[in-house]
Amino acid sequence: MSEFNTDGNSVKFWLRVKPRSRRERLGRNASGELFLEVLAPPVEGKANQAAIDFLAEALKLPRAAVELVAGEKSRRKLFRISGPPAEETIAALNALAEGIKGKGPKL
Numbered sequence: 116m117s118e119f120n121t122d123g124n125s126v127k128f129w130l131r132v133k134p135r136s137r138r139e140r141l142g143r144n145a146s147g148e149l150f151l152e153v154l155a156p157p158v159e160g161k162a163n164q165a166a167i168d169f170l171a172e173a174l175k176l177p178r179a180a181v182e183l184v185a186g187e188k189s190r191r192k193l194f195r196i197s198g199p200p201a202e203e204t205i206a207a208l209n210a211l212a213e214g215i216k217g218k219g220p221k222l
Contacts (some may be wrong), residue, residue, distance in 0.1 A: 118149065121201040127184065128208070131191050134162035137207075139169050139181055141211045163187060170194065174207050 120127045128149065136152030144150055155165035163183055171178040176198055186192035196204050 119201075121205075121206050124200055125195055126201045126204045126208075127193060127195045129186075129191055129193055130166070132162055132166050133190070133205050134165075139165070141169070141173065141208070142214075149208070160187070163192070166192065166194075170196065173211055174204065176222045 118128055129150060131144070131150040133150060133152045134155055134157040139151075139153050141149065141151050151169060151183040153162055153165040153169060156186060157163040167178060167181045167183060170176075170181045174181075174196065176196065180196055181192055182195045182197070184193040184195050198204075
C-alpha cells in the first residue's frame with residue numbers, strides 16, 4: 116500500500132509533525148515514515164499552521180492548496196494537497212524528504 120493516496124490532482128498523506136524543533140524540515144524516520152519538524156509550539160493551532168505554511172512554501176503552492184484533513188490535535192496528521200498533477204506533488208514531497216532542493220511542482 117502506498118503512503119500517498121491520489122484522487123485526480125489531489126494527494127493525501129499522513130505526516131508526523133514535531134513542534135518546537137530547532138529547524139523546519141521534511142524528512143523520513145528510520146521506518147520510512149514522513150515527518151515534519153516545525154519551530155512553532157503546539158498551542159492554538161500554531162504548529163498546524165506552520166506545517167501548512169511549510170508545505171505550501173516548499174512546494175511553491177498557495178496556502179489554500181494545502182489542507183489539514185485529520186489529526187488537528189494529534190502529532191500524526193492527514194494532509195491533502197490539491198492543484199498540480201499528483202505525480203508531481205509526490206515527486207516533490209519525496210525530493211524534499213530526501214533533502215533535494217528546488218523540486219517543487221509546476222503550476
